[in-house]
Amino acid sequence: MKLLEPLAELEQxxxxxxxxxxxxxVEKKKAFYAAQGENLKDPDTYASLNWFFLGGFHHIYLGKYTIFFIEFSILVFxxxxxxxxxYAVVYLLIALALYELPQLFFSQKIARQHNYDMSVRLFNELHPNQRLK
Structure with a gap:
């Protein structure tokens, strides 16, 4: 996740x-878009989960179960x-909030980066001779 990457670079x-x-x-395009459509994540849904639910539930949406488990465990603890x-655990809550705050503000970008990374992996799997970085 590259929070500080300029949006213009991601768009490029x-x-x-x-x-x-x-x-x-045409056949390869159909195969790519069919596979991509099954895995794309909506940036608005990710942003909503990030905004309305504490404990990292938005990570489940992107399939990042380990990060969710860690954040949720810290919250419950x-x-x-x-x-x-x-009352010293207040510092844990503050640390968790400081970790989550940038993710809240950049949630649209995070979901777009996730979709891009997933699409590149898919493209490289389907077309190993035309690899993208």
């Missing part, structure tokens, strides 16, 4: 991918700690 990489896919034969009177 997406355009390069589109051009490479458009240069394929912190809440239990607060009820137990261990």
């Amino acid at each position: 990489r997406e355009e390069t991918l589109r051009q490479r896919v458009n240069a394929l034969s 912190s809440i239990i700690g607060l009820f137990a009177g261990v």
Whole structure:
């Protein structure tokens, strides 16, 4: 995930991918778009999950289960700690919020980058002789 990557660079990489896919034969294009359609993630859905649900549920949407488990565990541990009177866990909650805040602000970009990375992997699997970076 490249939060600080300029949006213009991401758009340029997406355009390069589109051009490479458009240069394929009709059958190969159909195969690529069929496989891609099954795996694309909606940036608005990702942003909504990020905005409305605490504990990293937006990571499940992108298939990042390990990150979800870590964030959710920290959240649950912190809440239990607060009820137990261990107020030092507030620092964990603050750290979690500081980690999540940039993801909230860049959620559209994160989902687009995820879709681009998935599309490049798919393109490279289907066309190993025409690999993209």
